[in-house]
Amino acid sequence: MGDLLVFDLDGTLVDSSRDLAAATNAALERTFPGHTAIPTGVVRSFVGEGARLLVERSLRHAGIDRSAEEVLPVFFECYSERLLETTRLYPGMEEALDELEGRTLAVLTNKPGPFSRTILEGLGVAPRFARIWGAGDVPERKPDPSGLRRLVEELGATIETTWMIGDSAVDARTARGAGVRMAGVTWGLDPMGLREEKPDRLVEHPRELVCLGG
Numbered sequence: 001m002g003d004l005l006v007f008d009l010d011g012t013l014v015d016s017s018r019d020l021a022a023a024t025n026a027a028l029e030r031t032f033p034g035h036t037a038i039p040t041g042v043v044r045s046f047v048g049e050g051a052r053l054l055v056e057r058s059l060r061h062a063g064i065d066r067s068a069e070e071v072l073p074v075f076f077e078c079y080s081e082r083l084l085e086t087t088r089l090y091p092g093m094e095e096a097l098d099e100l101e102g103r104t105l106a107v108l109t110n111k112p113g114p115f116s117r118t119i120l121e122g123l124g125v126a127p128r129f130a131r132i133w134g135a136g137d138v139p140e141r142k143p144d145p146s147g148l149r150r151l152v153e154e155l156g157a158t159i160e161t162t163w164m165i166g167d168s169a170v171d172a173r174t175a176r177g178a179g180v181r182m183a184g185v186t187w188g189l190d191p192m193g194l195r196e197e198k199p200d201r202l203v204e205h206p207r208e209l210v211c212l213g214g
Contacts, residue, residue, distance in 0.1 A: 004157035005100065005212060006148060006180075008166035009109035009116055009134070010047055011188030014123070016087040017044040023079035024058050030078065031071050035062050047189055048168045050110040050141050051075060076112070083115055084122045090187055096206035097128050106131040106151050108164075108174075113137040130155055143170050145177030152178070163212050165203070172197035183212055 010016050021043035028035050038061055046057040055075050056068040097105070106129055109116050113134035120126040131151060138147030152162050164175035167188020175182035176197075184199035185206075195202075203209060 003161035004104045004106065004152060004155055004163070005209070006106045006108050006151055006162065006164050008168070008171050009107055009111055009119070011167035011190070012165060012171075012185050013093060013107070014087050014089055014119060016119070017047065017189070018086040019082050019084070020044075020047055020054070020079070022082055022085070023075060024054065026078040027055070027071055027075040028058065028062060028064070031074050032064055035064065038062060044189055048110065048170055050135060051112065079115065083119050087119055089123055089125065090206060092206040094125065096209045097125055099207070099210045104155055104157065105129045106155065107133065108138075108142065108147050108151060109134045110141045110170075111135065143173035143177060145174050148174055148178040148180065152180070165209065167191070167194060169193035169197045172199050183209070
């Protein structure tokens with residue numbers, strides 16, 4: 001069986017799209033009162049490559065000609081207030097994590113590390129993971145593979161028996177850059193981009209994760 005399973009967070013382990021959309025719109029309203037709210041589905045399409053790009057894309061969509069850096073601190077403040085209002089594990093994920101007991105699990109996400117740990121702690125699954133790393137915990141965000149390589153090294157795994165589990169093209173490119181295999185989950189934020197990257201395996205339901213082998 002696989003020595004190490006490294007999970008993405010948003011779109012893979014948890015559905016956080018409504019909280020992210022609420023935080024994005026709250027930040028824009030606080031900074032530029034009167035703007036038209038961006039639909040959740042649109043914000044959802046902006047998620048996966050870090051908060052700065054989420055804010056940048058949201059500003060562009062709203063037609064606001066200001067820098068992401070100006071709004072980013074407000075977004076972080078707004079998001080910190082609603083990390084767990086509606087964010088939940090995907091159906092079947094908790095049971096899959098139960099079945100993976102005894103395997104080494106980790107999280108590598110572009111969401112800030114403190115937010116990621118707070119979410120997984122709040123959902124009661126943080127102890128399942130040997131590491132929960134996000135922005136600020138590793139030098140570069142995904143698809144840079146350095147964080148994934150460091151996880152392999154620190155956790156005593158091997159490239160050959162490590163899987164990256166994610167929902168997006170970003171995760172597939174991260175896995176490829178690190179030389180590990182990639183399992184793409186089909187319930188996430190970027191199913192089309194994921195399929196275009198041709199992951200080693202497509203996962204239709206969390207229960208299939210227990211079949212990932214070394």
